[in-house]
Each structure stands twice: as C-alpha cells, then as structure tokens.
Amino acid sequence: MAFWDYANPTRFLRLVQVVLPWLIGFCVLAFAAGLYMAFFTAPEDYQQGNTVRIMYIHVPAAWLCMMCYTVMSISSIGTLVWKHPLADVSAKSAAPIGAAFTFMALVTGSLWGKPMWGTYWVWDARLTSVLVLLIMYLGLMTLWRTMDDPIKAGKSAAILTLVGALNLPIIKFSVDWWNTLHQPASVVRMDGPTIHADILWPLLIMAVAFTLLFFVLHLMAMRNEILRRRVRALRMRAASVSRPGTAAATAQPAE
Amino acid sequence: MRSSHLKLIAENLTIDRGGRRVFQDLSFSLSQGSALVVTGANGIGKSSLLRTLAGLVSLAAGTIRLEGGETDRLPQEQAHYFGHQDAVKPALSVLENLRFWQNFAAASVCEGFTGATLSPLLVLDTLGIGHTAHLPAAYLSAGQKRRLSLSRLLVTPRPVWLMDEPTSALDKASEQQLLGIMNDHLASGGLIVTATHTELVLDRIETLHLQAADPAEQAPEEALL
Amino acid sequence: MTGWAMALFQRDLRLSVRIGGSALVGVLFFLAVVTVIPFGVGPDLNLLARIGPAILWIGALLATLLGLDRLFQADREDGTLDLMLMAGRPLELVILIKCLAHWIATGLPLVVAAPLLAIFLNLDPVSMGAVTLTLLVGTPALTLIGAIGASLTVSLRRGGLLLAVLVIPLAIPVLIFGVSSADAAIHDPVPFVTPFLILCALTLIAAVVGPVASAAALRFSAD
C-alpha cells in the first residue's frame, strides 16, 4: 500500500522535496567520478584512439533513450489500467527528456562516426533505429500538445506509447534485416569484441550518472506538470460560471 | 400498474470532464413504463448525464445497471441514444440509412418489454417521410433528418431511450407525434430518460432537477489533482 | 459474415464510392508521386528499374496515409461513432471491417494501378508481379496501422499531418519487408519467400494490434 500512498500527488510532491537534493548530490558525484575516469584513467583504444572517449557519453545516452521509453511504457500501463493521474504525469514529463537523450545519442554517434566512417551519418542499423525512436518521441510530444484536455491526451498518448513499445522490437528486427542486406562490409563496429575493465568501469559509472540525471530531471518535470495541472484546474474554477450540481431526484408520480 | 421487471438504476454517479467535476454522487432509479425528465440550467450537466448513461462518458465513480435486462449486455447496449447529432449520412438514401441501423444495432428484448421490430418503410410512413425513402438523405430538411434519426429508435427494439432535447428542430405537429411515440414506448414497457427545456406531456413522469451545489463543497482533491 | 458485419461493410463501401471518388484520388496521387520521382533522380532507366519497387512502395504508403484521416472522423462528426459504440457489437471487429472496406475502396485500386505504373519505372514482368503481390499483402497492414493513428487524431480538426507523423515510424517494418521481398524477387541472392512471409506475418500482427489499439482510442475519444 505504500506505493499507492506516494502515488497521491500532494504526498508525491513532498517526497520529491526530500529525495531531490540527495539525487542531485549523487548525480554530481557520479558525473565527477565518471568524467575523471573517462578522460584520465581510461586508456586509448588501439584502433580508435582517443575518439573512444565519446563512447562514455554515447552509450549511456543510448541506454537512457531506451530506458526512458520503458518508463513511459510502464507509466502508460498505469494510465490505462489503474487510471492513475500520476502515471500520466510521469509519461508526459518523460517524453521531452527521452527525446533529448535520443538526440544526444544521435549527435554523439554521428560525431564518433565521422572519424571512424569518414561520414557523419551512415544508415547503420542502430543509428537508424535510434532515429526512428526520436521521431516517435517527437510524435508523442506533438500528440500531447495538440490535445487540450490532459486526461484525454494522456490516454491517447498511452495507447500510442504501448503500440510503439510493441513495435520497437519489430522495427529493430526489420532495420537489422534491412541493414544486413545493404551494409557495406567495411563498417567498423562500435563495440570491441571484449571490453577491458579499464573501459568498463568509467562506462558503468557514466551510465549510473546518466540514469541519476534522468531521474532528477524526470522528478522535476513531473513536479512542474503537477503544478501545471493545478494551475489549469484553478483557472477553470475561476472561469466557471456554473457550479457542479448535486442532483436531487424529486419523484412526482403522475397519474 | 404493470409488474416492474425492468429498472434502470444509477448509483453515486460522478463525472469529471476536462479535469472538472460535472456532478457527483447522483443517484436515481427509474422503473419500467416511466420517463425521467432531467431539468436544470444550461451547462449544468444534463447532456453529460445522458451521455454517461449511454456509456459514452466514462464514470469517475458509481454504477449504472439495468435490472431485469439482458445480463450479458451492458446497459448502454440496451439503450437508444437520440442526441443533438442525427447520424444521417447524406450520401446514402433515407432507406439505406435506416436499414443500416436496423441491421447494425443489436436488438434487445427482455421480459416485460414488448417493443416490436417495425419495418423501415412502415416507420418512415408513420413519421411522414415515407415519400423520401429512396432519395439521398442530403435532400432532407433539418426536421426530416431529425425524424429519420428518430425512426432509428423504432426499427430496433431497445427498452431504454436516452433523448437529449428530443423536440429540437421539430414543429408543433411533429412534436405531438413524437410525444405519441414516446408514450407508446412507455406503454410497451420501455423507459425514457430525457433532458428538455420544454414541458413534455408524457404518461408517467418523474423529474430530476440538476442544481448547482454550494461552491464550498465542489471539486474535490482528485479533480484538482 | 453475420448480418451486421455485412451491413457495415456495405455501408462503408457505398459511402467511399459515392463520396468524392476517394479511390480515384488515391490512384491519381499515386500516379503523381511516381511521375515526380524521375524528375528528381533523372530519367536513367536502369536506376529507375533498380529503385522502382521502393518508389512504388513509398507512393503507396503516402497514398494510403492521405485518405486515412477521414476513416473515423466523418463518423464522429455526425454522431455515428457514438451510436456505433453503443451498438452492442465488438468494436474491434467493427474497426476491422471498416478497415477492410476502406482498403478495398482505396488500397486495392493502388495495387491494381501498380503494374501500370511499374511500366513507367522500367520494371520487368517478374518484378512487376513481385511488387504487385507484395503491395497486395502489405497495404492492408498500412491501413490497419493507420487506423491507430486515425483513431488517435479523430478529435483533432487538422489531424492529417500528425497522423502521418505518428504512423510512419510504425509502418517502417512493413516498408522494409515489402521492398525487400520485391527486390529479392529481382536480383538479390536472398530467397523471395523469407521476407515475403515476414511481410505476411506483419500484416497479421497489424490485423490484431491495429483494431485493438484503435478501439481503445475510440472509446476514450467519445468522452
């Protein structure tokens, strides 16, 4: 039952107030450690040289754009099955953050690719899938924006999110298939066959840092969304002329 | 008095629309052969109530059930909704429009309700638009479209009629005819819930007056989130 | 087919034939897209033959998306959709039938027109047949996936563009396997059957996911 208690918006806001400073602290620490290791302790790749350092932001960003979609999918189930308003708030505020991380993954991927492939963009299976994911994020955000009623918009977006979640593996599979058909053999794969511990540790710490960053931003965005809905409800109350009715049935038997 | 098998029961209905509470804890029960006339000021939620009974607006709380109705069907699937929109396709002929609804909407017959399936042509004749049967519905006037929409209620028997401002766009004579049809429906054991501004002369009327609540009691926590 | 389903199917088919000749507009749009491509890539017949299946598929995708926004909107505007929700028929089936009628009215003409347009693109008879066959199997999936977008945007006045944006990512797998199997029939060493069967599977998946998701969306839209 504890979960449901925190799912109450007011209590949730209080919880955010308590948790947020800690999260921010850990996040900063993780970034400090991760960045230090990424630049000073991690070795150069024998093949890619220093460009391998882009991996320490590219891979966590790519991991987060998947995790963010997972969070949105779970929230969407919450919206549709339990009809809880906080689930909807969570899904809505995760979308822009997810889009931003997806954008990061794409940009770093293409900046990493330029020295490797000699071009900023290749229609590599993974980059292509991430691009499709970005379009889906942006589409979802647009859907939310175009509907005035947040409850209705939330339900529509939840359905689309879940259809997208079903479709993402299919898209990934098709893009992989398509890629093997058309792929030139010379493309350098981004991940080496085995990852050395000196590379793995900074990567893991950066992944943790990014994950913490996501939760910090997500909680803050959720808080904003709750406030926004309060403002909306209060404005509506300010504008409403008619008050909600409590109806009394007065039966007047005719005949 | 007829033995009352059918009973439409609404308990503690609460509706939120667009983040605003329309009404809360509304309860009533309506027995067979009677009409419930919903009155109240504009915007108070009469249409919302009818759309809720029609299953088109989701309930924030409460239940609606049709006692004595078919158990494997939802209450709204045993009801006709006669709202502001006529659901008439101008590209189809009048008869095609009506035949579609007769075939598409599931009839609902239950004990004590003796509404019959009437033939489309007969119904159109009764409502005075029989001569238009083979014309595209685009040629109908607003009143004729309204009557075509009304005929939908007669070709598929369903015990509950939900009628939102049924007399709008109808002239005096048609209004009388409409009242006759509504009384026939009640006599055959049906139920009617109607929202209206004008006085309707029906056989057994109960009224439900929707009234604004004390502002202090309105809009609970959940609605504000 | 039971009576109600047949009634719905006939009604939808009649409506799309009688209103504006949506089939004709779709085919014209398809023709226009295919005509425009050579102006973009140049009249090199070899190049056109190579990318021909892709052009036809993209043309069909765009033409399908074009007509989808009215799939439920017309019914919502005149109150028909409300009554359909109350009709006591399974909404998923209702949507499936509406999609079928819509596909026959707008998708099938595209399939029929495809061999003709393939001539412009210098496709040989084998690839012509292959493209037409893949379109026949694949375009229903586009309609069914599009139904999700159509029901999500049903309450929006100008939902057409948004619908396309929402639907295109979901339609990518269909496009990939449609074009792949058409290509496979022509030159690639991959057997035709493999991607073609996957395309069939995608259509079947769409026939389940599409109606279920859009039924959920339509139920909420009545609110």
Add this chain to the structure above:
Amino acid sequence: MELGTHAGFIIASYALCILTVLVLVAWVRIDKANQERALKELAEQGISRARREHESR
C-alpha cells in the same frame, strides 16, 4: 591531457551533450517558475487549494 587528432570531435560531442543537458535544466527551471507564478497570481485572486487542504488534513 592530449586528445589526439580527433580532439575536435570529442570536444564537440561533450559540448553538445552538456548543452543539451543545460537546455533541459533551463526548461525545467523556467517551467517551474512559470507555474509557481501562475499559482501565486491565482492565490492573490483568492483562488487557491490551500484552504481545502487544511480542512481535509
């Protein structure tokens, strides 16, 4: 430290990431300020949820 021949790409990726994060943070903060201002304005008009909350808790 030495970043080698591709220093520009590495710096550009990190810079763009930092920029994106900064934009996100700015968005969150500005949004919060906006909503809180709106709530305050409403409270000044005498429309707030504070009263009821005290009653219910």
